[in-house]
Amino acid sequence: MVLSAADKSNVKACWGKIGSHAGEYGAEALERTFCSFPTTKTYFPHFDLSHGSAQVKAHGQKVADALTQAVAHMDDLPTAMSALSDLHAYKLRVDPVNFKFLSHCLLVTLACHHPAEFTPAVHASLDKFFSAVSTVLTSKYR
Amino acid sequence: MSLTKAEKAIILSMWGKISTQADAIGTQALERLFASYPQTKTYFPHFDLRPGSAHLRTHGAKVAAALGDAVKSIDNIAGALSKLSEMHAYVLRVDPVNFKLLSHCLLVTVASHFPADFTADAHTAWDKFLSIVSCVLTEKYR
Numbered sequence: 001m002v003l004s005a006a007d008k009s010n011v012k013a014c015w016g017k018i019g020s021h022a023g024e025y026g027a028e029a030l031e032r033t034f035c036s037f038p039t040t041k042t043y044f045p046h047f048d049l050s051h052g053s054a055q056v057k058a059h060g061q062k063v064a065d066a067l068t069q070a071v072a073h074m075d076d077l078p079t080a081m082s083a084l085s086d087l088h089a090y091k092l093r094v095d096p097v098n099f100k101f102l103s104h105c106l107l108v109t110l111a112c113h114h115p116a117e118f119t120p121a122v123h124a125s126l127d128k129f130f131s132a133v134s135t136v137l138t139s140k141y142r
Numbered sequence: 143m144s145l146t147k148a149e150k151a152i153i154l155s156m157w158g159k160i161s162t163q164a165d166a167i168g169t170q171a172l173e174r175l176f177a178s179y180p181q182t183k184t185y186f187p188h189f190d191l192r193p194g195s196a197h198l199r200t201h202g203a204k205v206a207a208a209l210g211d212a213v214k215s216i217d218n219i220a221g222a223l224s225k226l227s228e229m230h231a232y233v234l235r236v237d238p239v240n241f242k243l244l245s246h247c248l249l250v251t252v253a254s255h256f257p258a259d260f261t262a263d264a265h266t267a268w269d270k271f272l273s274i275v276s277c278v279l280t281e282k283y284r
Contacts, residue, residue: 001281128284139143142266 003128008074010125014110014117015071022068025109027060032105033098040098063102070133077136089140096141099134106130143274149267150216156259156268157213160252164210167251169202174247182240209248212275220278231282238283241276248272 003011018025033040034049034056047055066084073080088094107126111118145153160167173193175182189197208226215222230236249268253260 001284124284142143142270 001128001131003074003125003132006121007125007128010122011071011074011129014114014122014126015068017114017117018110021113022064023057023061025060025106025113026062026064026067027057029102029105029109030056030060030063032108033102036105037098037101040101043092043094043098067106067133070129074129074132077132078139081133081136085137085140088137093141096134096138099130099137103127103130103134143270145216145267145270145274148263149270152264152267153213153216153271156252156256156264157210159256159259161210163255164206165199165203167202167248167255168204168206168209169199171244171248171251172198172202172205174250175244178247179240179243182243185234185236185240205244209275212271212278216271219274220281223275223278227279227282230279235283238276238280241272241280245269245272245276 015022031051034044041049044059047053047059049056066081069080070077078085107123107130110126111123176186176191183191186197186201189195189201191198208223211222212219220227249265249272252268253265
């Protein structure tokens, strides 16, 4: 699966609109993930996962910052995300299925906050983008 | 995810043995698929899917031949399966989840025919190989 020029432009435009809300949306997506897919909490035994938790806010910001980096380097995701990819492969070992859950929750969050922008075409482009990021983050597992 | 040198060597050497029974293995994998995961039958409304049917044997041989092509071009699976990839994207449109199911059934079939060869390392090599083939066959979907 390759991101077309239209996909890249959709992702850049949408992410641009999000601007400084990225961290907030990252946290919301995480909260939705923990809520809808409670098995994902297994990776955060050391976190306070209650609503409004400072740890979830901070982690949401981390996730958002990583995605912002990815948006800026869509032409070479493997290189740009290499360190994060190593982290997931050798340390975190998040089961690949969970990336789909988080991607889904990110899409839902964006759809909620930017319904006008979230057309079917933009939705598809973002879904491909998150898929591509997920693939890179799980590419060194074995 | 890519195959290491060792994994390619395992696949090439096992394929030597598998190819002598390739058709039977392809056919049995399909039988297992339709038996364990009946929803996969949806893609074959035009087939007689009873065990031993001529349709199954012909199609099993086709699947085995395609895998053989991929093994022969193990350094460029995408190139070798390009036409098949297009067929799946534009004509067949098999839901990607089904590739995991068929891959599982192929692994089980190979394991049952070659138990001594199917070590943990061989299992990993074949699983990665089939994952790569599945990726290639679904990469042009969108």
